[in-house]
Structure formats: C-alpha cells, structure tokens
Amino acid sequence: MAIKPFAHGNAVTVAEAVEALSASCRPLAGGTDLLAMMKADLTAPESLVNLKTIPELHEIGVVPDAETTKGLRIGAMVTLSQLAAHPAVQGRQELGRGSLTRSSMAVLHQAILRTASPQLRHMATLGGNLLQEPRCWYYRNELIPCWRKGGRLCYAYRGENKRHVILGGGPCYAVHPSDPAVALLAMDASLRIVGPAGERTMSLAEFYHPPDRETRTVTHLAIDELITEIRVPAPQAGTRGVYVKVAERAAWDFALAAVAIQAVMEGDTIRSCRVALGGVATIPWRASQVEEVLMGQASSPAPLSTAVIDRAVEAVVEDIRPLEHNGYKADLLQGVLREALDQLR
C-alpha cells in the first residue's frame, strides 16, 4: 500500500525537533518500523520530522561516568551496525577499570547481531529499536481494531496466540519485539529524554511498563519527547554477559524466547547479576527470582552445579500464565536459560 500523503522536514537540532512534535507530527529515525506502520495505515501522521539530520544524535563515545569509571553513551540515531562495530561494544576499548574483556559488553553485541538483517541493521537506529511497535498479527492487521489500537478486545487472548506472552499479559498480550532492549535491561542502561520542559534521565527498567489502560502504550515517553541518548554504565571488573535467542527461523526472525545475563564475577563466584527475558512479555522482562538463585554461586571455570541450574530453570517459569497455544514457550524459555547459563562460564 502507498503511504498517505504527509509533509517531511529535516530537524537540525534536538530543540527544533521537540518543538515540532505532536500527535500528528512524529519523529522519523531509520524508518524501518514507522514507514511500515504507515504503509499499512496503522498510523497516519500529517508530518514527519527527520532526526537523521541532527548531528549530536549520531555520536557515540566513551565518556566519564562516575569518578573512576567510564560509561558508553550512545546517541539515539546510532545505527545497529555502527554500534556492533564500535570498539567498546566489541570489547576492544576499555570502559571501566579491568573491564577490558570481550565478554563485558558481549550481551549487547550478541543481541544486536541477532537483530533483523544486515541491511536493516544499517538503517535501524538504537532509539527506534527501543520504541518499535509490537509484531502481533492482530495489531499489524489494519482491519482489526484490537485493544492496543484503541479497540475493546485483545483478539490474541482467545485467538491465535502461539507467539504471544506467557508472563504478565493483559489487557494486551503482544510481546515486545526488541532484542537490544533486553540486553540493555540486563546492563542496567538508562535513557536521556528531552522534552519541552527540558531533559530527564530514566532507567530502562522504569521506562517500560505493562500496557497502560489510558495511553495504551508500554513506555513513559510523552508524545512531545525524544530519546536522545542511551547510557550504558561501565561494566565492573569481572563482568561477563551472554545473549541467547531462539526464533522460528535461523535467519532473521523475532524472538520466541530470549535470555540476557550480565553477571559480575568475583573469583569464580557470581557476585551480582541481572537477568532479562525477551519474547515472552509485553515489555523486556526482568527475572529477579532467577537472579536470586544465581547470586553467590560458584560458576567459573567449572559450570554451575546441576542443582543450581535446575533451581534457576524452575524459577524462570514461576509466574507464567500461558495462553491456549503458547505453553511450549515455557519449555523453550527454560531451554534458552540453560543454554545461556552454560555459555556464561
């Protein structure tokens, strides 16, 4: 379908773009989701403000974070391929003291390389990726007025729901499609957000919330705000991470289940860790009960004990509420967690 007519303007500064934003004027990043949404007539803004022309949003760099450590600041318009090629993300540039190992940023690197296809990664930006719309087949069908689009019902709830959520669903059961967001949640990343009233910083963990009954969105971003930067804290010494994803196909596909783990090792013991799940909830999902099981356990170089792995794998499905056709996702998620724990050592 052709896109409904709209006006197109290039912003040169963040302030200029923010000034333009409204319900009918939306920001255009890589366009890989927004233009597809517009072609399907799922959204029809009267105008788009192009963010590609704002130089500061393309910057990526290692900057002083706290006094002794450095963090990575990623401009919202940095593309996924630029990010995957960055020396810090590849573990070739030091971020924090003793953080220079391939595995300290591996969770993000692996998640990006499992995202979409090479050509889409050249176009897709990190900011746009965090804000992409769900891939639920009811939501993406312009003829179906589902709850998320302002209708009364989530048709997936009693319908074809094999790709839908098993954790914390309702009133919408569409999974959040992003891989990088899951890795960033495990890394405790935060966002710099700019709106008419100025700027604020928010952790990714707070940024996402289950579908809101008023706004029917899953983020705390207001209509006239932009994400300008994604901030990743410097990994502590001994950090290692892993991202494991399964999809229906080996080539690009959205996750049926994914697990991101970022753990800090002290000697051979897991001193602290964050575990996040993808493909199973309406938002990137923190699995704190798994973290509790893993904390303080010996992991390296010998693998975690079978008893600990079994407890973690039990814990990850503690709160699930599968729908009619997606019970298999519980087994899948447990398998993915096993695989991730195995790769962590």
Place this chain on the structure above:
Amino acid sequence: MADKVHVTTLLNGESVEFLCAPSQTLLECLRDILGLTGAKNGCNDGNCGACSVLLDGRLANSCLVLGAEADGRTVITIEGLADWAGLHPIQQSFVEEDGLQCGCCTPGMIIAAKALLDREPNPSDGRIREWMAGNLCRCTGYETITRAVRRAAAHLNGEGAEG
C-alpha cells in the same frame, strides 16, 4: 496536500534530479519516476530484500527509505553494475553457477553480494549466508547463490579489480 520535494542524487555514477512526493519511498522513485525497475517490490516492508540498493555504499532496503532522504546521497542499483564491456563479475558468476531461477530476488542478491565483497573480499560460506540473510529466495534453496558469491569473490580477487 504536501508539496513535492526536489531531490538530487548520484545514481549509478550519474547526477540525477527528480521531483517526488514526501511520501514516496526510494523504491517507488526508482521504479515509477526514474524507470529503473531492477530493484523489485517484493514485500514492501523490509522482509525480503528484493529492493536492496547501495545507499552511500551501504546495503539498504529501498522500500523503507524515503526518496526525499536520498537527496545528496549516492545510490547504486543493479542497473549500475554492468557496463559496455559486459556483465559485472558478480552477475556473470550468478549466470555461471545458476544462482537464479525466477530471478525475482536476483537484483537484490547481487547488490547484497556487492556490498559484502566491496568490504570483505574473501568471505567464508558461513559469512556469505549470514550476510545474505535479509535476502529471501523462494526458488534456488540458496546453495547456488552461495556458490555464485564465492565464484565472484575468486574472480574479483584473481583480477585484482575492485568491481
């Protein structure tokens, strides 16, 4: 509603100007305004790669780029590969290895292969398959496509030519 935009690009080595609506994708501009129908409209939403072009040297799905945003940029489509001397070595390799059947995916495949070989002259089979993952083919089963890219790599390296 909205006015047309004036776009200037370096298209297949030539400076080209055209007018398009802000809502027209680069793929629509290429096919409907400029008459370059090599890039195909397969899915029109980023799934299939049949619309692949090189935008400033990087592989992109032209169905998800606005024509207006090609202004000031370099675009290479399949039409830019062959010259008076004959087919480009990648095209020739696709012919020799039977890297196509219906041919619908082929312009995108060849452009994707060019993007790879321009940067990595000696990719492994695994790397070729990984790189071409965004280009779907319903006919060949990919084996002959991988072979064609490998043959093109050998050919380009043998001649020391850029391509």
